[in-house]
Amino acid sequence: MAMCIGPQVVKKVGDVKAVVYLQLASLPFLLLTAYIEHLWLAALGFLFRQALMNAGNPIQMSLMMSKVSDSMEGLANSVNQMVFNLGWAFMGQVSTGIVVKYVSYWGYAYVFTITAGLYLIGSTYFFLVFRGFTVKKEPAASAKIS
Structure with missing residues (x-):
């Protein structure tokens, strides 16, 4: 369903x-998940946030792939995935430290709020870097009848 929103x-x-719009639209749901005390509302916020973020991922990948040469697409994709996964690997320890220090409710609220701030910065940076760029669509190959 989320993939249908993007196009x-x-x-x-x-x-x-x-x-940028899809990423920014996901931030209220991220903050809802951080501060709400009702499980079903938090779960609903989590699902909407995931849907909005996932709707933007294919578009972002398309932009990235159209910006690099064909010979570098594999490397660009690998570096993108590596950076994403390194963020998950290293920030787990940081976020766990925050949760332990500030106890469960406020610890998670701080972690989610920091995450929302980082997404805001990242989305703004993405917009500033790519704002004049559009994906060049290749013309469809016409069928030749021999």
């Missing part, structure tokens, strides 16, 4: 703005 947003606002 509709791209049609209305363009590739770069679609990624």
